[in-house]
Each structure stands twice: as structure tokens, then as C-alpha cells.
Amino acid sequence: MSNPLEQLPDLVATALTTISSSVSAEELRGHEPFLVGKRSPFTNLQKTLGSLEPEERKAAGARLQEARREVEAAFEARADVLSAAERAELYETDRLVLGDVVASKISLPLSAGHPGVVALTQQSLEDVFVGMGFSVAEGPEIETDWYNFEALNIPPAHPARGMWDTFYLDLGEPETVLLRTHTSPTQIHLMEAAVTTGTLPIHAVMPGRCFRRDTPDARHLAAFHQIEGLVVDKGITFADLAGVIETFTKAYFGPDIASRLRPAYFPFTEPSAEFEITCTICRGEGCRTCSHTGWIELGGCGMVDPAVFRAVGIDPDEYSGFAFGFGIDRCAQMRHQIADMRALTDNDVRFLRQFS
Numbered sequence: 001m002s003n004p005l006e007q008l009p010d011l012v013a014t015a016l017t018t019i020s021s022s023v024s025a026e027e028l029r030g031h032e033p034f035l036v037g038k039r040s041p042f043t044n045l046q047k048t049l050g051s052l053e054p055e056e057r058k059a060a061g062a063r064l065q066e067a068r069r070e071v072e073a074a075f076e077a078r079a080d081v082l083s084a085a086e087r088a089e090l091y092e093t094d095r096l097v098l099g100d101v102v103a104s105k106i107s108l109p110l111s112a113g114h115p116g117v118v119a120l121t122q123q124s125l126e127d128v129f130v131g132m133g134f135s136v137a138e139g140p141e142i143e144t145d146w147y148n149f150e151a152l153n154i155p156p157a158h159p160a161r162g163m164w165d166t167f168y169l170d171l172g173e174p175e176t177v178l179l180r181t182h183t184s185p186t187q188i189h190l191m192e193a194a195v196t197t198g199t200l201p202i203h204a205v206m207p208g209r210c211f212r213r214d215t216p217d218a219r220h221l222a223a224f225h226q227i228e229g230l231v232v233d234k235g236i237t238f239a240d241l242a243g244v245i246e247t248f249t250k251a252y253f254g255p256d257i258a259s260r261l262r263p264a265y266f267p268f269t270e271p272s273a274e275f276e277i278t279c280t281i282c283r284g285e286g287c288r289t290c291s292h293t294g295w296i297e298l299g300g301c302g303m304v305d306p307a308v309f310r311a312v313g314i315d316p317d318e319y320s321g322f323a324f325g326f327g328i329d330r331c332a333q334m335r336h337q338i339a340d341m342r343a344l345t346d347n348d349v350r351f352l353r354q355f356s
């Protein structure tokens with residue numbers, strides 16, 4: 001019977017040639033099963049050893065094992081060489097040459113970011129109110145039901161709750177917690193603090209972000225900004241409110257824009273009004289934006305309801321006050337004639353750059 005290992009030197013030589021002539025790690029990997037794996041001739045030979053005498057089998061097994069090891073070692077060594085070469089080439093092609101970076105930095109105009117149009121609008125609104133003697137305060141974006149609704153005279157079953165589609169936070173007991181639907185709860189924080197510290201009267205504006213479950217459209221965003229106003233003092237009347245609104249409108253929008261108040265309902269003010277300004281698109285002539293009325297609604301206002309004063313421990317027989325609230329994004333839209341409010345959140349630099 002012929003020696004099954006007769007062909008072994010040839011098999012080893014062929015395997016070594018295949019290994020050394022592979023030019024990429026991928027090609028070498030393709031050969032792997034036929035060189036050292038299950039489909040290699042060494043595995044086949046192994047099976048034929050069973051027909052040999054025990055003594056012969058032992059020696060043949062050792063030779064076969066040695067041949068296999070030689071091929072495996074050559075395979076590993078070649079794999080190392082090829083993948084190292086490929087890594088080196090990758091480094092070379094991906095590398096940024098120092099000169100490239102320096103050259104491109106110098107040739108590009110350096111541009112830093114700048115505040116967005118909403119932040120700029122908020123700043124100029126604050127400036128106008130500070131000029132009129134108001135201070136600026138901020139409140140939390142996350143509120144309890146009590147601050148956002150109840151203290152503002154909106155009890156749990158009140159139909160006015162339908163006016164604010166609310167994002168509730170699932171924090172469990174004991175209190176209902178939510179994302180504020182308006183900046184009015186900051187009025188409550190301010191009045192409570194003034195009562196505790198004995199620092200009435202209050203003349204403050206309160207800007208901030210609010211949230212409602214609205215589907216964004218040309219005039220609404222689900223996360224938007226309002227600015228709230230509150231004056232609490234002795235002898236404050238509706239005439240003070242109307243005067244502040246008119247002075248603000250002229251100062252912010254210009255002398256040819258007027259304001260008017262129309263009867264409305266808010267649970268936290270009595271009487272309440274809607275605050276409208278001359279349409280800034282048509283300057284009062286009538287256009288599609290203002291539904292041909294010449295006026296655009298900006299926000300709400302009114303005299304602080306005695307129930308709100310009682311909720312924070314202020315005596316409504318001693319103090320009176322007014323409040324107002326309107327959209328900062330809406331102001332930016334009216335002032336800069338932004339057709340679609342969603343542009344404010346789209347992050348299109350061509351839009352954003354116009355307001356730097």
C-alpha cells in the first residue's frame with residue numbers, strides 16, 4: 001500500500017505558495033478554509049491515517065501535525081504582514097497633513113455663533129420693559145398643577161383647562177407635575193416670594209419657555225416663548241394696564257403701530273382683555289395675515305383676579321394689580337415678517353444668519 005503522506009511535501013509547498021502570493025488580507029482570508037481549515041488537504045489526510053499500523057500511524061500523525069503547523073505559522077505571519085500594510089496605507093490616505101488644516105483655517109472666514117432671533121427678541125422686549133421701570137424675573141419650566149393651574153384660579157374641573165393642552169410628567173405621587181403651558185405660574189412664585197420677604201409692590205416681566213401639545217404650524221410651536229408682566233401695588237387700575245400696553249407697543253413696534261384691548265376671558269384676571277396691535281404686515285390696511293381686520297392678536301391681559309391674590313396670601317382689598325402675557329416667538333414673527341414660525345426651529349443657517 002502506498003504511503004498516504006507521499007504527497008505531503010507537495011501539499012505544503014503549494015500551500016506556502018498560495019500564502020506568499022496572496023496580495024491582500026481579504027484574498028488570504030478567502031484561502032483560509034482550504035489551507036488550514038476543515039477543507040484543507042491535511043484534514044483529508046488525517047482521515048486516511050486510520051488504515052496504517054499503530055506504529056506507522058503515530059509517526060505519520062506527527063509528520064502531518066508538523067506540516068500543518070508550518071502552514072499555519074506561514075498563514076499567520078502573512079496575515080500580519082498584509083493587515084499591517086493595509087493599516088499603514090489607510091493611515092496615509094486618511095491622514096490630515098498639518099499644512100492642509102492650517103491652510104483651510106486661514107482661507108475660511110472665521111465665524112462664531114450668535115444669539116438666535118428669539119433670544120434677540122427676548123432681549124429687546126426686556127430692554128423696553130426695563131426702560132419702563134420693570135424688573136426681569138424667571139421661573140421654572142417644570143411646574144406643579146397648583147402653580148400652573150390651581151393658584152391661577154383654574155380648578156381641576158374648570159373648562160378653561162381645555163385652553164392648555166398639557167404635557168404631564170409621570171413622576172407619581174404626591175403632586176401632578178407638568179411642563180408649564182404658559183409663563184403665568186411665575187406670577188404666583190413672584191407674589192409668594194414678595195409676601196414672604198415683605199417686598200411688595202411688584203413690577204416685573206417674566207420671559208421663558210412654555211410647552212403645549214400643539215402640532216407645529218405656521219403660527220404655533222409646541223415649545224415656544226412667552227413674556228409675562230405683573231404689577232401689584234396699591235391703587236392700580238385698568239387705565240394703568242392700557243397705558244403700559246400702549247407705551248410698550250409704540251416703543252417696540254414703532255410709532256405707527258397702535259394697540260387696542262378687546263373683552264376676553266381668562267380665569268386669573270377680571271376683567272380680562274385680548275391685546276391686539278395694528279397688523280405689521282399691512283399697517284392696518286387689511287390683509288390675509290390679519291383676516292382683513294387690520295389688527296393682530298398678541299396676547300392676553302387683565303386685572304389680577306381677587307381669587308389669585310387670596311391663593312398667595314395678598315389682601316385684595318389692600319392691593320390691586322394687572323397682568324399680561326404674550327408670545328415672544330409671535331413678536332419676532334410680526335416684527336421680522338417671518339411667514340412660517342417653524343423656520344425658528346429648523347436650524348437653517350441661511351435663515352438664522354439674517355438676524356445676526
Ligand code: DAH
Pocket residue numbers: 181182183184228229266268269299300301302323324325326
Ligand atoms: N397665560 C395666558 C395664555 O397663555 C396669557 C395671559 C392672559 C397672561 C391674561 C396674562 C393675562 O397674564 O392676564 O394664554
